[in-house]
Amino acid sequence: MPTTFRPYQPDQALLLAPSLREWLPEGHLADHVSDLVDGLDLSAFYAPYEGDGRRKSPYEPAMMVKVLIYGYATGVFSSRGMARRLEEDVAFRVLAAGNFPSHRTICEFRRRHLADFKRLFAEVVRLAREMGVANFGKLSIDGTKVRANASKRKAMSYGRMLEEERRLEGEIGALLDRARETDAAEDARFGKDFRGDELPQELKRREDRLAAIRAAKKRLEARQREADAARGRKPGMKRNPKGGRPYKRAYGEPEEQAQDNFTDPESRIMKTSQEGFQQCYNAQVAVEGENQLIVATEVSSSATDQGRMVPLLDEVETTFGERPASALADAGYCNEADLATLEDRGVDGYVALGREGRRDVSADAEKHPAKARMAEKLATAAGRARYAERKWLSEAPNGWIKEALGFRRFSVRGLDKARGEWGLVCLALNIRRLRGLQAA
Secondary structure: OOOOOOOOOOOOOOOOOOOHHHHOOOOOHHHHHHHHHHOOOOHHHHHHHOOOOOOOOOOOHHHHHHHHHHHHHOOOOOHHHHHHHHHHOHHHHHHHOOOOOOHHHHHHHHHHOHHHHHHHHHHHHHHHHHOOOOOOOEEEEEEEEEEOOOOHHHEEEHHHHHHHHHHHHHHHHHHHHHHHHHHHHHHHHHOOOOOOOHHHHHHHHHHHHHHHHHHHHHHHHHHHHHHHHHOOOOOOOOEOOOOOOEOOOOOOOOOOOOEEEOOOOOOEEEEOOOOOEEEEEEEEEEEEOOOOOEEEEEEEOOOOOOOOHHHHHHHHHHHHOOOOOEEEEOHHHOOHHHHHHHHHHOOEEEEOOOOOOOOOOOOOOOOOHHHHHHHHHHOOHHHHHHHHHHHHHOHHHHHHHHHHOOOOEOOOOOHHHHHHHHHHHHHHHHHHHHHHHHHO
């Protein structure tokens, strides 16, 4: 008996229009994203289109929000990647419902609404609290280095800038002399109306590079003046008034190894755990202790975590009106002022004073009383057990972002834009977490 196969007729037209939702299995992440976004306040995304009847019909903002969130939740971060998926991927096509915005449209929409996505992030956290799956009683804080949208090869040290500035000034001077000689010779030969473009093009290339180097120098010098002023140093001061050796450099003069990046000047060279030194931003999260939802985010240009703990706690209290009962953080966040702030606010802090595994960590009770009290707390079995929770609470979400989502590099440039995109990434992760918690 011949084998009977199931019907396969790829050219058969559909007689009845199918429902787009039927193209996906029940409970698919795209359905979860769509339903959740439909319940959020998207007024900020609609505001730019209010009252502009002359505009060509724009794409529905709710659709664009769904596509972007779903893209980030499934590891598609580039606008070109999303535009391609809108043509090839069933879930993207279901969310777009027959719309195919170009990659430029997606990129511009994301750029325009980065701050609005941060507000959606806060709204989703509020929703999670109302659902009873987010609890602000215990927060764990951690940071991770995320590569900037710039190469470290596009960075230059201050010392190299000085060398390049001198070299380019010499080359430009030589080219100008050569140009004058050539102009005089050609004027004598062809007349004053003759024009040649080779030398001006060569000059322009060097002058543009010289201008970029000088701009980078000014940024480094301004940054150094701010740092010197923060340390109490004043212009013209040759040595520390409290004693010590004379300063090695003038006020506002950067160290020779200080670097600035021409592509993204606000990013910095930072040491990463797996890729060595790279051009990065330092991305921060505060994670609640019940279901590991991210409840506050921040991005900084500093490789150190110093001074980042209290602002994250402030953001939680300001946004959600609730002060955490306890906070966990590693040694990178430890300083006397912040530990004293936790005590003043009644927050039960567990912040390491040194690298994990060290048993001899202590503090001078007279000079650093808050550190000394923290050392006593962490010396107890209960204190060590509470601090140990930090490792799985806040380090796991950073791991999910980099491994499960695959987000290892910002798509935008500049600190403010990086903050907005980090909020979008954490929003996408929270939505994935909520889907899992609801299904459990």
